[in-house]
Amino acid sequence: MQEKKKHYVRPLNIKNGKIEMNYGAGGKASAQLISELFAKYFNNEYLMQGDDGAYLPAAEGHIVMATDSHVVSPIFFSGGDIGSLSVHGTVNDVSVCGAKPLYLSAGFILEEGFPLADLEKIVKSMAEEAKKAGVYIVTGDTKVVEKGKGDGIYINTTGVGVVPKGIHLSGANCKPGDVIAVSGDIGDHGIAIMSQRANLGFETEIQSDSASLNSMTEALVKEIPSLRCMRDPTRGGLGTTLNELATQSKVGMKIEEAKIPVKEQVTAACEFLGLDPLFVANEGKLIAICGPEDAEKMLEIMRANPLGKNAQIIGTCVEDENCFVQMETPFGGTRMVDWLSGEQLPRIC
């Protein structure tokens, strides 16, 4: 029956077409964008219900909800694009809370004139990464703004996951003596983005580390009884995230610079750009903190995962009413690691 209506409408010209204002008006053009692009790639039983929201199975256990709007520039970068990043970012925010991510929503703000071919690439890469992470994109929304009122495409993803019984991780759980691990080389995402920004005249072979961490987080939740908390050090980098956790848990932290894995090219690029890798964004790295009794096992589990083969124990939590994060340098000195205070890298995610 729907066929009878459809023959009035020419299919979208994805190869050469551009986003027009009416794709966001909620009428025929909006419906066409949904059916010929979003539904084609995100295809799953929940999205296909076609109602204002998705009707989903009951979830057994506590729910976790996290949201992230993505405004990364450029939208295509070495190692990913705004689509894959928008899946990884939210999958990771749900996962580090100890939850198994289940569902994502996707809200698009498109600028008039944005090429449909680029949108298709982005939607495809969202669909692929959602599949890899085992999550469904169950509901969505598209708005169009006039040329000059956006920057091609912004994507909000919001995720819902479910926490296994008896698990409640929190950044407030750390105690003196706890052990801090990071799952691999830091700073890759930020440097990959910086290297592609036209105005930097600077190139490197670093790829973004953007990836979904849920296979690693789920293994840690299952196997590490003393797991206190996990975080993905995105904007603000490792340094800011450790400060957040220290403040939240009312502990200090002592980390060793020599133990923090950083690629040589990233160190070089940071020197060139006047950046500190401690404050450069990651999109596929995990900080995990557990009691000292499980430290070795935590490291083993991280290293057993392809995304964690360079995992390291980088320090411990200590008593400190100032909640300072301090770093021992390779030369025996000690340096304060403060929160990122200025704007280091705009629109990194």
Place this chain on the structure above:
Amino acid sequence: MQEKKKHYVRPLNIKNGKIEMNYGAGGKASAQLISELFAKYFNNEYLMQGDDGAYLPAAEGHIVMATDSHVVSPIFFSGGDIGSLSVHGTVNDVSVCGAKPLYLSAGFILEEGFPLADLEKIVKSMAEEAKKAGVYIVTGDTKVVEKGKGDGIYINTTGVGVVPKGIHLSGANCKPGDVIAVSGDIGDHGIAIMSQRANLGFETEIQSDSASLNSMTEALVKEIPSLRCMRDPTRGGLGTTLNELATQSKVGMKIEEAKIPVKEQVTAACEFLGLDPLFVANEGKLIAICGPEDAEKMLEIMRANPLGKNAQIIGTCVEDENCFVQMETPFGGTRMVDWLSGEQLPRIC
């Protein structure tokens, strides 16, 4: 202990300050915006956990998830602002699926230079409307884009709700003979927005109808056993929404123009602007469809709610393999109600 850190930072100048790029960088300035503005107004136990996602109680029953990005222009309008609208829009999308809305996420995309005083007004109105609707804003995210890459503020809200046992509404449930009701005057939101757009040189006293409909939807879900589906006719208006439902349910619809409530000033404004109120957006109106046996009761429940005092039965579902929506005019003629096809009102929500 946190006090010791705080005295290094001057409080936000909300009265005269503006959004700077570093408010979105994930460091100190981001943390300050969260604690001095968002947390102050959205204050609830879930948001205050301070983790990457919110850890929420288990939900008994099927879950509904809905998302909406809000790009309305102007951001302050008669009867509301982008903040109140962003709560109503998503609360309603969750509610019309038959769910009790519980949680919202809030994702902000702010343009560099946006006044903090405006942001505070918007955040306040989100907080007020969330409280009225009985939902918590449990998690959030803020990104900042350069001047000229946004339009002040865009807000994504994503909502999660829980469906009472045994209820499964869907736009695919309508059958011939079912009765269609609308909860009140149509077109108010669209006309309120249009009247304030500077370039129209056109004024009216119409206020947006923007409101959370969950008290009405929850009563209908509870009291109307034959309730088939509900929708809020936003972008695309009543006409487009009825077409969506007809196509989804594979029925036709017959509606009576004389029964459709429209304010005189809205009719006049539509004539002046060359618009059809059937396609003008609403943000606080409900379409509900039930079996003929419950029609009177459905109308009673709607009218008992302050938001539904002008509710009307406007038509019925009929057998029609073309899924046409047809409208009987007051002069005895019949007119096809098609989907909105062009761009009628850009950035209406």
